[in-house]
Amino acid sequence: MGEPITDGISRRNSTELDSSNGGTPPPGYHFPTNKLAKALQDSEKTPLVLVACGSYSPVTYLHLRMFEMAADYFNLHSRYELIGGYFSPVSDYYQKEGLAPAHHRVKMCELATETSSTWLMVDSWESLQPSYQRTAVVLDHFDEELNGNMGGMKMPDGSVKKIQILLLAGGDLIESMGKKDVWASEDLHHILGHFGCMVIERTGTDVWEFLLSHDILYEHKDNIHVVKQVIYNDISSTKVRLFVKRKMSIKYLVPDAVMRYIFDNSLYCTKLTRKRDYVSFAFD
Numbered sequence: 600m601g602e603p604i605t606d607g608i609s610r611r612n613s614t615e616l617d618s619s620n621g622g623t624p625p626p627g628y629h630f631p632t633n634k635l636a637k638a639l640q641d642s643e644k645t646p647l648v649l650v651a652c653g654s655y656s657p658v659t660y661l662h663l664r665m666f667e668m669a670a671d672y673f674n675l676h677s678r679y680e681l682i683g684g685y686f687s688p689v690s691d692y693y694q695k696e697g698l699a700p701a702h703h704r705v706k707m708c709e710l711a712t713e714t715s716s717t718w719l720m721v722d723s724w725e726s727l728q729p730s731y732q733r734t735a736v737v738l739d740h741f742d743e744e745l746n747g748n749m750g751g752m753k754m755p756d757g758s759v760k761k762i763q764i765l766l767l768a769g770g771d772l773i774e775s776m777g778k779k780d781v782w783a784s785e786d787l788h789h790i791l792g793h794f795g796c797m798v799i800e801r802t803g804t805d806v807w808e809f810l811l812s813h814d815i816l817y818e819h820k821d822n823i824h825v826v827k828q829v830i831y832n833d834i835s836s837t838k839v840r841l842f843v844k845r846k847m848s849i850k851y852l853v854p855d856a857v858m859r860y861i862f863d864n865s866l867y868c869t870k871l872t873r874k875r876d877y878v879s880f881a882f883d
Contacts, residue, residue, distance in 0.1 A: 625727035630744045631720040636682035639752065639760075646752040646760055647679035649797060650741050651767040652687045652725065652734055654836065656699045657861060658711045659853050661834040662686070665799045666719055669767055672797070672826045679763060682752070684719045686712070687737055688726045699866050701726035710856040735786040738764055738794050765824070766790060770800045773823070777813040784815060791819035800827045843867040 639646060649669055655662065666684050673681045686708040691701045698704075705723045712719040725737050732740075741764050745751070751759045773796070776782050790796065800806045806825045810816045816823065834852055842849050844867060849858055861867065 795822035
C-alpha cells in the first residue's frame with residue numbers, strides 16, 4: 600500500500616506505479632461509445648472527451664451540472680469540440696468508509712444519464728479493477744480505448760484526429776495537487792502535460808492565483824481550463840447521505856431515478872461517511 604495521506608489519498612511510489620493493474624480489461628467489460636459524436640461539426644477543431652473520476656456515492660445534480668458548465672465553456676471559446684463525457688466511479692478497493700458498493704454507484708450514474716443526457720456515459724472499468732487505480736492510470740485507459748482501440752476520430756477525408764482527453768474536476772482538486780505527499784510529481788506531469796484538466800471553480804476561490812504558487816501546475820497552465828460557477832451550487836454526496844440517514848427529503852438533490860434506487864436498495868441508511876473523497880469534495 601502507498602503511504603496514507605490525511606485527505607484520503609495514498610501516494611504510490613515508483614514500484615507501485617509499475618505494478619498497477621491498469622490495462623487489464625475485466626471479464627465481460629465493454630467500453631461505452633454509444634453517445635460519442637460520430638463526426639465533428641467544425642473539422643478545424645480538436646475532438647474532446649471529458650472524464651470525471653470520483654466516488655459518486657451517490658451521484659448528484661451538481662455532478663451533472665459540472666459537465667454542462669464545462670460544455671458551455673467549450674462551446675463559447677475553445678479550439679476543442681466536445682464529443683462526449685464519462686463518469687468513472689472509483690473501485691471498492693479505495694476502501695472509503697461508508698462507500699456504497701461499486702455496482703450500486705455505477706448503476707446510479709447510469710440512471711442519472713441514460714435518458715437525461717445525449718452525450719454523458721458511464722465507464723465501469725475503474726470500478727471493476729481488483730486494486731485502487733491512480734487517476735493517471737484511469738486517463739491512460741481512456742486514451743487507449745479512444746485513440747488506441749477506437750482509432751481516434753475519423754475525418755471525411757480519411758485522416759484521423761487524436762481525441763483530446765481532459766480530467767473534469769472541482770477547484771479543490773487543483774488545490775490538493777499543491778500539497779506535498781498527496782500527488783506524485785510524475786503523475787501530475789502526466790495528467791496535466793499529456794491530458795489536461797477542466798476545473799469548475801467554486802464561488803469565492805481563485806484557481807489562477809493558486810496556479811501561480813505551484814511550479815508544476817504553472818508549467819502546465821495552458822492545459823488547465825477554469826470555469827467559474829455563475830450559479831452557486833454546493834450539493835454534495837455527503838449531505839445527501841446524511842439526509843437519507845436522518846430520513847429527510849433528497850428530492851431535487853439527485854435525479855428521481857437515483858432517489859428511487861437509493862430507497863429501493865436501502866443505501867446510506869445506517870453508516871455515515873466523514874472522510875473526504877480521494878479526488879474532490881465536490882465529487883464525493
